[in-house]
Amino acid sequence: xxxxxxxxxxRRPIGLATWTWAYVLWMFxxxxxxxxxxxxxxxxxxxxxxxxxxxxTGEPNASLLHDETLHSALRNSLVLALLTMLVATPIGIxxxxxxxxxxxxxxxxxNWLMLVPLVTPEIVxxxxxxLVFTNxxxxxxxxRPAQLLGHVTFSISYVVVVAxxxxxxxxxxxxxxxxxxxxxxxxxxxxxxxxxxxxxxxxGFVIVFAMSIDDFVISAFLSSGAGSETVPVRIYxxxxxxxxxxxxxxxxxxxxxxxxxxxxGASVMxxxxxxxxxxxxxxxxxxxxGI
Amino acid sequence: MTGAPTSVTTxxxxxxxxxxxxxxxLFALPGTVWLLVLFVVPFYALVCVAFGDIDPVFRNxxxxxxxxxxxxxxxxxxxxxxFGGSLRKVFLRTISYVVCAxxxxxxxxxxVAYYLARHAGRWRGLLLALMVLPFWVNYLMRMLAWxxxxxVDGWVTRAFSVxxxxxNWLDGQPVTxxxxxxxxxxxxxxxxxxxxxxxxxxxxxxxxxxxxxxxxxxxRLVTIPLSRPGxxxxxxxxxxxxxxxxxxxxxxxxxxxTEMVGNQVxxxxxxxxxxxxxxxxxxxxxxxxVVLMSYYLVSTMRMQREIRA
Numbered sequence: 361x362x363x364x365x366x367x368x369x370x371r372r373p374i375g376l377a378t379w380t381w382a383y384v385l386w387m388f389x390x391x392x393x394x395x396x397x398x399x400x401x402x403x404x405x406x407x408x409x410x411x412x413x414x415x416x417t418g419e420p421n422a423s424l425l426h427d428e429t430l431h432s433a434l435r436n437s438l439v440l441a442l443l444t445m446l447v448a449t450p451i452g453i454x455x456x457x458x459x460x461x462x463x464x465x466x467x468x469x470x471n472w473l474m475l476v477p478l479v480t481p482e483i484v485x486x487x488x489x490x491l492v493f494t495n496x497x498x499x500x501x502x503x504r505p506a507q508l509l510g511h512v513t514f515s516i517s518y519v520v521v522v523a524x525x526x527x528x529x530x531x532x533x534x535x536x537x538x539x540x541x542x543x544x545x546x547x548x549x550x551x552x553x554x555x556x557x558x559x560x561x562x563x564g565f566v567i568v569f570a571m572s573i574d575d576f577v578i579s580a581f582l583s584s585g586a587g588s589e590t591v592p593v594r595i596y597x598x599x600x601x602x603x604x605x606x607x608x609x610x611x612x613x614x615x616x617x618x619x620x621x622x623x624x625g626a627s628v629m630x631x632x633x634x635x636x637x638x639x640x641x642x643x644x645x646x647x648x649x650g651i
Numbered sequence: 652m653t654g655a656p657t658s659v660t661t662x663x664x665x666x667x668x669x670x671x672x673x674x675x676x677l678f679a680l681p682g683t684v685w686l687l688v689l690f691v692v693p694f695y696a697l698v699c700v701a702f703g704d705i706d707p708v709f710r711n712x713x714x715x716x717x718x719x720x721x722x723x724x725x726x727x728x729x730x731x732x733x734f735g736g737s738l739r740k741v742f743l744r745t746i747s748y749v750v751c752a753x754x755x756x757x758x759x760x761x762x763v764a765y766y767l768a769r770h771a772g773r774w775r776g777l778l779l780a781l782m783v784l785p786f787w788v789n790y791l792m793r794m795l796a797w798x799x800x801x802x803v804d805g806w807v808t809r810a811f812s813v814x815x816x817x818x819n820w821l822d823g824q825p826v827t828x829x830x831x832x833x834x835x836x837x838x839x840x841x842x843x844x845x846x847x848x849x850x851x852x853x854x855x856x857x858x859x860x861x862x863x864x865x866x867x868x869x870x871r872l873v874t875i876p877l878s879r880p881g882x883x884x885x886x887x888x889x890x891x892x893x894x895x896x897x898x899x900x901x902x903x904x905x906x907x908x909t910e911m912v913g914n915q916v917x918x919x920x921x922x923x924x925x926x927x928x929x930x931x932x933x934x935x936x937x938x939x940x941v942v943l944m945s946y947y948l949v950s951t952m953r954m955q956r957e958i959r960a
Contacts, residue, residue, distance in 0.1 A: 380766045
C-alpha cells in the first residue's frame with residue numbers, strides 16, 4: 361500500500377488538465393481574434409475600432425464581396441480543391457485496393473512509391489514539379505493545370521492511407537463469401553467491397569478537399585502569377601503589406617468553408633454508419649491521417 | 652478474364668491468395684503510373700537541372716538529361732558555400748531552429764497527449780476533436796493570426812509593453828520564428844503521440860507503482876521507454892516539413908537574419924533565373940533528410956507488416 365505514504369496516485373491530475381486546456385486556448389484564441397478582426401470598423405488588422413461588416417460586404421471595392429482579386433483567389437482555391445478531390449480519390453482508392461490484395465515484388469515497390477510522398481517535404485516536391493513543368497512537360501502551363509496535377513500527386517497517398525485502414529478491418533471474408541456464392545471477382549468488388557469501403561471513400565473525398573484547400577507550397581510554386589493565386593498564396597503575398605481586414609475576412613471564409621465541408625462529410629459518414637449499425641466514430645477515419 | 656469464378660475450385664477453399672494477381676495489379680496501375688510520372692520523373696528533372704548547364708547567353712538552366720553529361724560545377728560551388736561560405740550560417744541556423752522547435756513542441760505537446768490518452772475521461776471525445784481541428788484551419792491563416800497580434804500595435808506587443816518589454820516581434824526575431832514553427836506544427840505531434848500513449852498498457856504503469864516507483868520514476872523508467880517508438884515517429888513527422896519551411900519565416904520575420912534553407916530555395920527558384928542553385932540546395936536538403944525519411948518509412952512498413960500478420 362505504498363500510495364498511503366505519498367499522495368493518492370488516482371487523484372485528478374489538475375496540472376495536466378490545466379496545461380491541456382491552456383493548449384487548446386493557445387491554439388484557438390489567436391485564430392478567433394483574427395476572425396474577430398475581419399469585422400473591424402477601421403482599416404487596422406490589429407487595433408479594434410468597433411464592429412462592422414465593412415470588410416465583408418460594405419466597402420465598394422475592397423471588401424470580400426466586391427474585391428475581384430479576393431474573389432479570384434477564393435474561386436481558384438475552391439475549384440482546385442473540387443477537381444483534386446474528384447481526380448485523386450478514385451485513383452487513391454483503386455491503388456489502396458490493389459496494394460492491399462496484390463502480393464508481388466512489383467507490389468511492394470509500388471507500396472514504397474506510395475509512402476515516399478508522405479514523408480517528402482513539400483518544398484522538395486514543389487521544386488521538382490516546378491522544374492519538370494518548366495523543362496520537360498512544357499505542354500502543361502503553370503497555373504491551374506500544373507497546380508491540379510501537383511495537388512493530386514500529394515493527395516493520392518493520403519487517400520491510400522485512409523482506405524487501407526478500412527480495407528484491413530474489412531478483411532477478405534465478405535469478398536470470398538461473394539465469390540463462393542458465384543460472383544465474379546469484379547462483381548465481388550463492385551457489390552461487396554466498394555459498399556463496405558464507402559465511408560473510407562467519403563473520408564478520402566473530404567480529406568483531399570481539405571488538404572488541397574490548405575496547401576500553400578505546391579500552389580505557390582506552380583502558380584503563374586496573380587491569376588492563379590489561391591487563398592493561402594494570396595494571404596502570403598498580402599500579409600506584410602498594409603492590407604486591410606478584408607484579408608482576415610478572406611481567410612475566415614476559407615476556414616469556414618473547410619469546416620463546412622468537413623462537417624458535411626462527417627454527418628454523411630455517420631449516416632453511413634447508422635445505416636450499417638457500426639459503432640466506430642466518424643472521427644476515426646478523418647483522424648487516421650494524423651495518426 | 653472476369654467470367655467464371657475459377658478459384659472456387661482451388662484445392663484449398665479458404666485461400667485464394669495467388670489468384671487474379673493481374674487484376675489487383677490493374678487496380679494499382681493508375682496510381683503507380685501517376686506517381687512515377689509526377690513524383691519520380693520530376694525528382695529526376697530536379698537532379699538533371701542541378702547537374703545541368705547554364706545557357707551562356709540567356710543564363711537560364713539547361714538540364715542535362717543524360718547522367719553521362721552531368722557537370723558538377725554549380726553543385727561544387729554551392730557545397731563550397733555551405734561548408735565555408737555564406738550558406739554555412741543558413742544551414743546551421745536551419746538545423747538549430749528545427750531542433751529547438753521540435754524540443755519545444757515535445758515540451759508543449761507531450762503533457763497534452765498524455766492527459767488525453769490517460770486522464771481525459773468524459774472530455775476525451777471533445778478534446779480529440781479540438782486536437783484535430785487545427786489541421787483544418789489553414790496554416791497561413793494561423794500565421795496571419797499571429798502577425799495581427801505581433802504587429803507593432805498588436806495586442807500581444809502591447810501586452811508586453813505594459814511590462815516594459817518593447818520588441819518589434821516581426822522584425823527578424825529568432826524567438827518569433829521558432830515559436831511560430833512550434834505553433835504551426837505541434838498539432839501534428841500531439842495526435843501521433845496520443846496514439847502511441849493510448850496503446851500503452853496501463854497495467855504496466857500500475858505494476859511499476861505497486862512495486863514502489865514514484866510517479867517520476869514510473870514516467871522515466873516505464874512510460875518514456877514504452878512510448879519511445881511513437882515519440883521518434885512523431886518527432887520525425889514534424890521535423891521533416893520544418894526543414895523545408897519558408898513561409899512561416901516569411902510571414903513572421905522576412906529578414907535575412909532568420910533565413911532558413913527553404914527561404915534560399917524559394918529565392919533561387921522563384922525570384923531569380925538561377926534554378927540550378929535552388930535545385931542543388933533541394934538535393935542537399937533531401938540528402939540531409941533522407942535518414943529521417945527512411946527511419947519513418949521503415950518503421951511504418953514494420954508496423955504495417957505487424958498489423959497484417
